[in-house]
Amino acid sequence: MVAVPQMSEGTPPDPLRQLGQRLDRAQRERAAETRHADAPPPGGLGFGFRIGIELVAALCVGLALGWVFDRFVGTRPWGLIVGFFLGVAAGMLNVFREAKGLIFGPPPPGGDRREGRLE
Amino acid sequence: MASETSPLGQFTIERLVSLHIGSLDISYTNSALLMTIVVVLITALLVGTTRHASLVPGRLQSIAELSYEFVLGMVRENVGDADGRQFFPLVFSIFMFILFGNLLGLIPYSFTFTSHIVVTFALSLFVFLFVTVVALIRHGIRFFTFFFPPGAPIIMAPLLVPIEIISYLTRPVSLSLRLFANMLAGHTIIAVFAGFTVALGIFGFLPLAFNVALLGLEVVIAALQAYVFAILTCLYLSDAVHLH
Amino acid sequence: MDPTSAKMIGAGLAAVALAGVGVGIGNVFSALVSAIARNPASRDQVFGIGMLGFALTEAVAFYALIISLLLLFVL
Numbered sequence: 428m429v430a431v432p433q434m435s436e437g438t439p440p441d442p443l444r445q446l447g448q449r450l451d452r453a454q455r456e457r458a459a460e461t462r463h464a465d466a467p468p469p470g471g472l473g474f475g476f477r478i479g480i481e482l483v484a485a486l487c488v489g490l491a492l493g494w495v496f497d498r499f500v501g502t503r504p505w506g507l508i509v510g511f512f513l514g515v516a517a518g519m520l521n522v523f524r525e526a527k528g529l530i531f532g533p534p535p536p537g538g539d540r541r542e543g544r545l546e
Numbered sequence: 547m548a549s550e551t552s553p554l555g556q557f558t559i560e561r562l563v564s565l566h567i568g569s570l571d572i573s574y575t576n577s578a579l580l581m582t583i584v585v586v587l588i589t590a591l592l593v594g595t596t597r598h599a600s601l602v603p604g605r606l607q608s609i610a611e612l613s614y615e616f617v618l619g620m621v622r623e624n625v626g627d628a629d630g631r632q633f634f635p636l637v638f639s640i641f642m643f644i645l646f647g648n649l650l651g652l653i654p655y656s657f658t659f660t661s662h663i664v665v666t667f668a669l670s671l672f673v674f675l676f677v678t679v680v681a682l683i684r685h686g687i688r689f690f691t692f693f694f695p696p697g698a699p700i701i702m703a704p705l706l707v708p709i710e711i712i713s714y715l716t717r718p719v720s721l722s723l724r725l726f727a728n729m730l731a732g733h734t735i736i737a738v739f740a741g742f743t744v745a746l747g748i749f750g751f752l753p754l755a756f757n758v759a760l761l762g763l764e765v766v767i768a769a770l771q772a773y774v775f776a777i778l779t780c781l782y783l784s785d786a787v788h789l790h
Numbered sequence: 791m792d793p794t795s796a797k798m799i800g801a802g803l804a805a806v807a808l809a810g811v812g813v814g815i816g817n818v819f820s821a822l823v824s825a826i827a828r829n830p831a832s833r834d835q836v837f838g839i840g841m842l843g844f845a846l847t848e849a850v851a852f853y854a855l856i857i858s859l860l861l862l863f864v865l
Contacts, residue, residue, distance in 0.1 A: 511856075
């Protein structure tokens with residue numbers, strides 16, 4: 428007769444089910460790791476393309492919004508000037524965020540997993 | 547605007563079939579012809595090769611399967627598993643459309659429809675509006691808290707919020723401008739150096755060699771620009787779904 | 791030379807400043823990459839200073855742009 432290990436409280440644990448749960452969790456973690464490892468490394472020509480145009484585009488949008496504001500309110504040329512500086516600031520912010528993402532890497536996965544890690 | 551022989555002459559739109567509805571010009575142009583060819587080619591590749599799919603794929607079926615898996619992996623990794631599944635058809639269509647459009651434009655005497663700002667702006671405006679609508683549907687009124695970054699002092703709000711709004715509105719502009727500028731610049735330089743090749747006579751092999759290298763680089767840039775457009779679409783979708 | 795042509799030539803000459811800006815930004819990021827490559831643990835401190843250097847160098851490009859726009863549209 429097989430001796431089943433007994434705990435002092437509660438129902439006796441099912442070692443096979445526990446093993447199955449641990450296997451499932453390990454497989455999920457392995458799958459998440461390999462998926463992230465397969466991703467192409469950041470940086471390179473693609474990243475340069477993404478960042479290079481951000482500053483110019485933000486400047487254009489800032490100038491355009493300033494110009495539209497000027498047309499409706501009639502505060503030429505202050506709308507353009509304010510739009511210029513806001514556009515510059517927005518462009519720098521965009522570049523800073525993208526570069527931060529490159530140099531510091533993506534944030535650790537915390538949003539996808541709902542359960543806590545016990546081991 | 548540009549004469550037929552200038553380097554910018556390759557971008558002129560020609561009406562192949564003139565159609566008008568009232569005062570609206572809906573002619574079938576060379577740009578529309580290339581778009582039709584691209585769509586037919588993509589559909590033929592995907593549907594034709596997987597109709598009698600074999601377990602060990604042949605070459606064309608491999609291309610179809612690889613492109614499918616590549617975009618699926620990209621969407622799953624950047625947007626998330628469950629949400630990525632929903633947005634996969636959109637990202638896949640955009641990626642294949644731009645990729646095939648860029649690549650077919652490299653064929654001599656062909657036309658690159660992505661080298662026109664109206665085409666790229668239409669695509670990127672669609673992506674921008676789609677992402678904004680998705681965010682509004684998912685998060686409702688809390689969508690507007692995106693423009694006030696957490697952890698910033700409330701006194702800086704009148705300065706930070708316009709900057710964040712401009713930063714958000716930059717997305718369609720940068721998305722379209724990037725693709726447009728790269729395609730326009732690449733094809734213009736190729737045309738300019740081709741003109742040099744003819745003009746220099748016996749020494750024309752020098753700009754010709756440069757053109758050969760540049761054409762190779764343009765193939766890489768064509769694929770890379772399609773990839774950058776698709777991955778930025780995924781990132782904006784992930785922003786809309788998660789971080790708002 | 792009529793004033794309009796002179797303005798256009800001046801606006802084009804103002805863009806020559808961008809050569810210095812290009813060299814400067816290249817220098818900043820080359821130093822940034824070298825620093826992080828030598829000592830990856832210093833990434834946090836060095837990155838902030840690197841971004842500051844980039845922003846200040848890019849500001850010079852904006853000065854050139856302002857001068858160019860001033861010449862073309864204001865003066």
